[in-house]
Amino acid sequence: xxxxxxxxxxxxxxxxxxxxxxxxxxxxxxxxxxxxxxxxxxxxxxxxxxxxxxxxxxxxxxxxxxxxxxxxxxxxxxxxxxxxxxxxxxxxxxxxxxxxxxxxxxxxxxxxxxxxx
Amino acid sequence: xxxxxxxxxxxxxxxxxxxxxxxxxxxxxxxxxxxxxxxxxxxxxxxxxxxxxxxxxxxxxxxxxxxxxxxxxxxxxxxxxxxxxxxxxxxxxxxxxxxxxxxxxxxxxxxxx
Numbered sequence: 001x002x003x004x005x006x007x008x009x010x011x012x013x014x015x016x017x018x019x020x021x022x023x024x025x026x027x028x029x030x031x032x033x034x035x036x037x038x039x040x041x042x043x044x045x046x047x048x049x050x051x052x053x054x055x056x057x058x059x060x061x062x063x064x065x066x067x068x069x070x071x072x073x074x075x076x077x078x079x080x081x082x083x084x085x086x087x088x089x090x091x092x093x094x095x096x097x098x099x100x101x102x103x104x105x106x107x108x109x110x111x112x113x114x115x116x117x
Numbered sequence: 118x119x120x121x122x123x124x125x126x127x128x129x130x131x132x133x134x135x136x137x138x139x140x141x142x143x144x145x146x147x148x149x150x151x152x153x154x155x156x157x158x159x160x161x162x163x164x165x166x167x168x169x170x171x172x173x174x175x176x177x178x179x180x181x182x183x184x185x186x187x188x189x190x191x192x193x194x195x196x197x198x199x200x201x202x203x204x205x206x207x208x209x210x211x212x213x214x215x216x217x218x219x220x221x222x223x224x225x226x227x228x229x230x
Contacts, residue, residue, distance in 0.1 A: 033217055035218075037221075042223075043154075043205055043224060043226075044221070044223055044224070045160070045207060045209075045221035045224075046221075047218060047220075047221075050217065050218060052217070091159055091160070095219075097215075103148075103165070103172070103173065103211075103214050103215070104150065104162035104165060104173055104175060105150075105152070105160070105162065105209075105219060106162070107159035107160050107161075108159060109158075109159050110159055
Protein backbone atom coordinates (compact mmCIF):
# COMPACT_ATOMS: atom_id res chain seq x y z
CA UNK A 1 0.00 0.00 0.00
CA UNK A 2 1.11 3.52 -0.70
CA UNK A 3 1.99 5.88 2.14
CA UNK A 4 2.76 9.59 2.35
CA UNK A 5 4.89 11.07 5.12
CA UNK A 6 5.25 14.70 6.13
CA UNK A 7 7.83 14.89 8.88
CA UNK A 8 7.37 18.58 9.70
CA UNK A 9 4.19 19.12 11.75
CA UNK A 10 4.82 22.87 11.87
CA UNK A 11 6.98 25.37 10.01
CA UNK A 12 7.42 29.11 10.26
CA UNK A 13 8.68 31.65 7.73
CA UNK A 14 9.15 35.39 7.63
CA UNK A 15 7.12 37.34 5.13
CA UNK A 16 8.96 37.64 1.77
CA UNK A 17 11.30 34.77 2.67
CA UNK A 18 11.43 31.27 1.17
CA UNK A 19 10.35 28.08 2.88
CA UNK A 20 10.49 24.41 1.86
CA UNK A 21 8.01 21.81 3.04
CA UNK A 22 9.08 18.17 2.90
CA UNK A 23 7.17 15.12 1.74
CA UNK A 24 8.26 11.55 1.16
CA UNK A 25 6.17 8.68 -0.12
CA UNK A 26 6.36 4.98 -0.59
CA UNK A 27 5.00 3.11 -3.58
CA UNK A 28 5.82 0.20 -5.84
CA UNK A 29 4.07 1.85 -8.79
CA UNK A 30 6.07 3.54 -11.52
CA UNK A 31 3.41 5.99 -12.65
CA UNK A 32 1.50 8.23 -10.31
CA UNK A 33 0.59 11.82 -9.49
CA UNK A 34 1.71 13.91 -6.56
CA UNK A 35 -0.07 16.97 -5.25
CA UNK A 36 0.24 19.72 -2.71
CA UNK A 37 -3.04 20.98 -1.28
CA UNK A 38 -3.45 24.05 0.89
CA UNK A 39 -6.08 24.16 3.63
CA UNK A 40 -6.52 27.65 5.13
CA UNK A 41 -8.58 28.29 8.27
CA UNK A 42 -11.74 28.14 6.13
CA UNK A 43 -10.79 24.45 5.66
CA UNK A 44 -11.36 24.57 1.92
CA UNK A 45 -8.98 22.19 0.09
CA UNK A 46 -7.14 24.21 -2.54
CA UNK A 47 -4.87 22.59 -5.11
CA UNK A 48 -1.50 24.32 -5.09
CA UNK A 49 0.54 22.27 -7.53
CA UNK A 50 0.68 18.82 -9.14
CA UNK A 51 3.41 16.65 -10.60
CA UNK A 52 3.23 13.63 -12.88
CA UNK A 53 5.80 11.00 -11.98
CA UNK A 54 6.85 10.34 -15.57
CA UNK A 55 7.67 14.02 -16.12
CA UNK A 56 11.21 14.77 -15.02
CA UNK A 57 10.73 18.52 -15.09
CA UNK A 58 9.71 19.96 -11.76
CA UNK A 59 6.32 21.69 -11.74
CA UNK A 60 6.05 25.39 -10.98
CA UNK A 61 3.05 27.63 -10.34
CA UNK A 62 4.02 31.25 -9.80
CA UNK A 63 5.69 31.40 -6.36
CA UNK A 64 5.25 27.68 -5.78
CA UNK A 65 7.62 25.05 -7.11
CA UNK A 66 8.45 21.46 -6.31
CA UNK A 67 11.60 19.42 -6.09
CA UNK A 68 10.61 15.98 -7.30
CA UNK A 69 13.19 13.26 -6.72
CA UNK A 70 11.64 10.05 -8.04
CA UNK A 71 14.42 7.71 -7.01
CA UNK A 72 14.44 9.09 -3.50
CA UNK A 73 10.61 9.21 -3.44
CA UNK A 74 10.74 12.80 -2.29
CA UNK A 75 8.41 15.65 -3.25
CA UNK A 76 9.13 18.94 -1.50
CA UNK A 77 7.27 22.22 -1.95
CA UNK A 78 9.12 25.52 -2.10
CA UNK A 79 7.23 28.73 -1.46
CA UNK A 80 9.09 31.84 -2.54
CA UNK A 81 8.38 35.40 -1.43
CA UNK A 82 6.06 34.12 1.29
CA UNK A 83 2.91 36.12 1.90
CA UNK A 84 0.61 36.32 4.91
CA UNK A 85 -2.07 34.57 2.86
CA UNK A 86 0.17 31.52 2.51
CA UNK A 87 -0.41 30.67 6.16
CA UNK A 88 -2.30 27.39 6.14
CA UNK A 89 -2.08 23.64 6.58
CA UNK A 90 -0.34 22.05 3.60
CA UNK A 91 -1.05 18.44 2.64
CA UNK A 92 1.02 16.32 0.33
CA UNK A 93 -1.03 13.72 -1.55
CA UNK A 94 -0.46 10.72 -3.82
CA UNK A 95 -2.67 9.21 -6.48
CA UNK A 96 -2.11 6.22 -8.68
CA UNK A 97 -2.02 7.02 -12.40
CA UNK A 98 -3.29 3.64 -13.47
CA UNK A 99 -6.90 4.78 -13.42
CA UNK A 100 -9.31 1.94 -12.99
CA UNK A 101 -10.86 1.67 -9.59
CA UNK A 102 -7.98 2.82 -7.42
CA UNK A 103 -7.83 6.56 -7.90
CA UNK A 104 -8.28 7.82 -4.37
CA UNK A 105 -6.01 10.47 -2.93
CA UNK A 106 -3.71 9.37 -0.11
CA UNK A 107 -2.74 12.28 2.12
CA UNK A 108 0.14 12.95 4.45
CA UNK A 109 -0.53 14.25 7.95
CA UNK A 110 0.06 17.86 6.94
CA UNK A 111 2.42 20.70 7.78
CA UNK A 112 1.05 23.81 9.46
CA UNK A 113 2.79 26.85 7.99
CA UNK A 114 2.87 30.13 9.89
CA UNK A 115 3.96 33.33 8.15
CA UNK A 116 5.45 36.01 10.40
CA UNK A 117 5.04 39.66 9.36
CA UNK B 118 -16.29 28.62 -13.23
CA UNK B 119 -18.77 26.37 -11.47
CA UNK B 120 -17.41 24.45 -8.53
CA UNK B 121 -18.44 21.44 -6.49
CA UNK B 122 -21.46 22.21 -4.31
CA UNK B 123 -22.09 20.51 -1.00
CA UNK B 124 -25.13 20.80 1.18
CA UNK B 125 -25.72 21.42 3.92
CA UNK B 126 -22.56 23.29 4.88
CA UNK B 127 -23.15 22.69 8.58
CA UNK B 128 -25.14 19.99 10.33
CA UNK B 129 -25.75 19.26 13.98
CA UNK B 130 -27.20 15.89 14.95
CA UNK B 131 -27.75 13.87 18.10
CA UNK B 132 -26.25 10.44 18.69
CA UNK B 133 -28.11 7.64 16.94
CA UNK B 134 -29.73 10.04 14.48
CA UNK B 135 -29.42 9.90 10.70
CA UNK B 136 -27.79 12.43 8.37
CA UNK B 137 -27.73 12.85 4.61
CA UNK B 138 -25.00 14.83 2.91
CA UNK B 139 -25.35 15.91 -0.70
CA UNK B 140 -22.76 16.63 -3.35
CA UNK B 141 -23.27 18.27 -6.73
CA UNK B 142 -20.20 17.81 -8.94
CA UNK B 143 -18.84 20.27 -11.44
CA UNK B 144 -21.00 20.13 -14.59
CA UNK B 145 -20.00 17.21 -16.86
CA UNK B 146 -17.97 15.57 -14.13
CA UNK B 147 -19.05 11.94 -13.85
CA UNK B 148 -16.85 10.83 -10.94
CA UNK B 149 -17.42 11.67 -7.29
CA UNK B 150 -15.26 10.97 -4.24
CA UNK B 151 -16.09 11.30 -0.54
CA UNK B 152 -13.47 12.03 2.12
CA UNK B 153 -13.74 12.39 5.89
CA UNK B 154 -11.45 14.72 7.82
CA UNK B 155 -11.55 14.41 11.58
CA UNK B 156 -10.31 17.20 13.86
CA UNK B 157 -6.58 17.69 13.41
CA UNK B 158 -6.35 14.86 10.90
CA UNK B 159 -5.74 14.45 7.21
CA UNK B 160 -8.62 13.58 4.87
CA UNK B 161 -9.41 9.89 4.62
CA UNK B 162 -11.02 8.37 1.54
CA UNK B 163 -14.46 6.87 2.09
CA UNK B 164 -15.93 5.90 -1.26
CA UNK B 165 -16.08 6.88 -4.93
CA UNK B 166 -18.48 6.56 -7.85
CA UNK B 167 -18.05 6.60 -11.59
CA UNK B 168 -21.01 6.73 -13.93
CA UNK B 169 -23.37 5.90 -11.06
CA UNK B 170 -21.46 2.78 -10.07
CA UNK B 171 -19.27 2.40 -6.99
CA UNK B 172 -15.66 2.46 -8.18
CA UNK B 173 -13.67 2.19 -4.96
CA UNK B 174 -14.29 1.82 -1.27
CA UNK B 175 -12.14 2.93 1.62
CA UNK B 176 -12.60 2.99 5.35
CA UNK B 177 -16.32 3.66 5.27
CA UNK B 178 -18.31 2.29 8.22
CA UNK B 179 -21.13 -0.12 7.49
CA UNK B 180 -23.48 2.47 9.01
CA UNK B 181 -22.75 4.71 6.04
CA UNK B 182 -24.03 4.23 2.53
CA UNK B 183 -23.75 6.31 -0.59
CA UNK B 184 -24.95 6.44 -4.13
CA UNK B 185 -24.63 8.46 -7.28
CA UNK B 186 -27.72 9.47 -9.21
CA UNK B 187 -28.45 9.84 -12.91
CA UNK B 188 -27.60 13.56 -12.81
CA UNK B 189 -24.26 12.57 -11.19
CA UNK B 190 -24.98 14.14 -7.86
CA UNK B 191 -24.17 11.94 -4.89
CA UNK B 192 -25.55 11.46 -1.42
CA UNK B 193 -23.82 10.08 1.66
CA UNK B 194 -26.25 8.58 4.13
CA UNK B 195 -25.07 8.16 7.69
CA UNK B 196 -27.14 6.25 10.24
CA UNK B 197 -26.79 5.55 13.97
CA UNK B 198 -24.49 8.52 14.28
CA UNK B 199 -21.71 8.35 16.84
CA UNK B 200 -19.70 11.12 18.48
CA UNK B 201 -16.69 10.01 16.46
CA UNK B 202 -18.50 10.78 13.23
CA UNK B 203 -18.07 14.49 13.94
CA UNK B 204 -15.86 15.63 11.10
CA UNK B 205 -15.58 17.63 7.92
CA UNK B 206 -16.88 15.66 4.96
CA UNK B 207 -15.51 16.58 1.57
CA UNK B 208 -16.86 15.71 -1.79
CA UNK B 209 -14.60 15.96 -4.83
CA UNK B 210 -15.32 15.44 -8.50
CA UNK B 211 -13.41 14.71 -11.67
CA UNK B 212 -14.06 14.07 -15.33
CA UNK B 213 -13.50 10.35 -15.55
CA UNK B 214 -11.66 7.89 -13.34
CA UNK B 215 -8.32 8.59 -15.00
CA UNK B 216 -8.58 12.35 -14.57
CA UNK B 217 -5.49 13.80 -13.04
CA UNK B 218 -7.13 16.22 -10.65
CA UNK B 219 -9.96 15.97 -8.18
CA UNK B 220 -11.72 19.23 -7.41
CA UNK B 221 -12.92 19.61 -3.86
CA UNK B 222 -16.12 21.13 -2.58
CA UNK B 223 -16.21 23.36 0.51
CA UNK B 224 -17.12 20.47 2.79
CA UNK B 225 -19.95 19.74 5.21
CA UNK B 226 -19.17 20.16 8.89
CA UNK B 227 -21.01 17.52 10.88
CA UNK B 228 -21.23 17.78 14.63
CA UNK B 229 -22.72 14.89 16.56
CA UNK B 230 -23.79 15.69 20.11
